[in-house]
Amino acid sequence: MIKTDIAILGAGASGLFLASFLNEKDYLLIDHNQIPLKLKVSGGGKCNFTNEFVSPENYLGDKELIKKVLDNFSNRDVLRFFRDIKNKKIKNNQYFASSSNEIIKKLNKKKFLAEILSVEKDDNFIVHTSKGDVKANKVVVATGGISYKKLGATDIGYKIAKHFGHSVTAPLPALVGLSLQKEQFWMKNLSGISLKAKIEVEDKLFFDNILFSHRGITGPAVLNTSLYWKKGKIKCDFLPEYDIKKSNKTISNALPLPKRFIVEFLKAHNLKDMPINHSHKAINLLKNYLFAPAGNFGFDKAEVTKGGVDTDELDNLESKFVKNLFFIGEVVNITGELGGYNLQWCFSSAKYIEHSKNFAY
Ligand SMILES: Cc1cc2nc3c(=O)[nH]c(=O)nc-3n(C[C@H](O)[C@H](O)[C@H](O)COP(=O)(O)OP(=O)(O)OC[C@H]3O[C@@H](n4cnc5c(N)ncnc54)[C@H](O)[C@@H]3O)c2cc1C
Structure with a gap:
């Protein structure tokens, strides 16, 4: 059995961003895709990764939590993080890379390629995957929403949340025709x-x-x-x-x-x-x-899923029911408008838990 301190479930925008602040020996990224495909197609292949103006008013969800998370890691911080990405463009206040591959190159990390099947908790967490079990002290659910199944989206994040007693607001297609x-x-x-x-x-x-x-x-x-x-x-x-x-x-x-x-x-x-x-x-x-x-037009065409893991049952994105279980990114019941707000949320929420004292070892 593989053992790790932090199992990050999902190596998309939020999971990869979190990993970039951690020591490689302390975490295991688990994903069934080699490449973060949503990140790749985002912004028409140019990845609109943030916006010149970001406020809680650009989001659907718990405004107080959104404010805390954005205040801790803002659009300016995102721009600073990606400062070495060349040929960034700003159009209608939206920041784009010249290609999403540049963002992926900066974020991509080694991962354990496997299907995540379920998570259990005894003294430690056991993540059951198609390639065996992973034992971890902390689990971060970063498995995203359920739109664009063809890019690898599944409802595993909601299943894990429900398994640990969490409510999940009905997922619906959003940013869709x-x-x-x-x-x-x-x-x-x-x-x-x-x-x-x-x-x-x-x-x-x-x-x-x-x-x-x-x-x-x-x-x-x-x-x-x-x-x-x-x-x-x-x-x-x-x-x-x-x-x-x-x-x-x-x-x-x-x-x-x-x-x-x-x-x-x-x-x-x-x-x-x-x-x-x-x-x-x-x-x-x-x-x-x-x-x-x-x-x-339905989930097949929706850029994001609104709904998700209820924030009332999270304390600073950690489960109120199970210590050391965290949720970040689109799987949470917070959804942004079009314009780079969703990736900003993914990055800010990832940085938020990394910064929180509960996550520190
Ligand atoms: C066409 C399109 C364009 C978009 N454009 C933009 C844009 O320009 N700007 C913007 O801000 N947002 C955009 N978005 C939204 C943005 O891409 C998402 O909100 C963001 O990628 C969500 O990040 P995440 O880390 O929460 O989840 P994801 O990036 O979806 O990552 C989740 C990861 O979990 C993995 N996974 C899921 N289930 C399993 C399982 N059972 N086993 C193993 N692995 C699993 C997936 O393979 C994936 O890698 C766009 C979305 C789409 C679909």
Whole structure:
């Protein structure tokens, strides 16, 4: 049987980041993948690893805990950590590497390649894997969420949490496209078109691109909307920067919207392409388009999983029920918006437990 002080379950963003602060002889990273695949595909292969502005307001979950964790290791600290990565780019306040391989090269570590099956505790923890048992004094669950199964995601983290008596908030797809009800099927005819819009969802407002697709709507504004949407209606302003002036020009000539969008919109709502002066109904509808999405594109397309191990039952990310059992990264019930917030959470939560006095030996 392999013996280690710290068994880190999952060698993705959070597990690898934690390992980078530890002495190699003190931990064992266990993963069934050789490469951290989510990290590899993140940010379209360029890994949006943090944001210029990070606050608890960019996250869904326990704001007090998020603040503590971010205060302990902020976006500035992440930038400092990755300072030797060349050709970083900042776009819309998001920091990207020129390739996610650069981030992986900096973080990657030797790992024990095996499927994690379960964890038990006697005097020590025993991690059962497909390649035998691992005995450890501490266990860190860093096995991520369940979206993108094809990249190696499993629900093992939730299973381990439940086994030790923890509650797990139902996992749901987030940062994902939204599907449409019949009344909005006209949008499906706009596949490939994108435009800038404002979307209001719950008490959040996102001003960014919407991309129409044959399945529904996606793009940054929609992905962020999916994080906060809980059924019910959302409000779209398709003319967020349009200052309504009196004009005899027709809608299709005067409005700053793609022609195809206007044609489909007017057709779907039995409206005519009239001069702006006589188009109050159409303009009002375009500025306050209320509708309820049908659902979302599902876990296969979701960048993250919202829900996860309940933070009420964690004390500084350590289990309140089982000493020396920690949870970090996406497996925890804290989810960030689009823009580097999820990787920031992974890095900050990993650093947080490394820093906590309970983790010290
Ligand atoms: C397409 C896509 C793009 C994204 N882009 C961004 C972005 O640009 N910026 C951003 O901030 N976030 C982005 N994210 C989200 C971000 O990648 C994740 O939130 C982050 O990687 C989660 O890190 P983690 O360490 O919690 O889990 P993961 O990185 O998912 O790591 C978990 C590890 O556990 C392993 N594992 C799971 N189950 C088992 C098992 N049973 N046995 C053995 N090993 C197991 C997995 O192989 C994996 O290596 C993106 C996600 C996706 C899918």
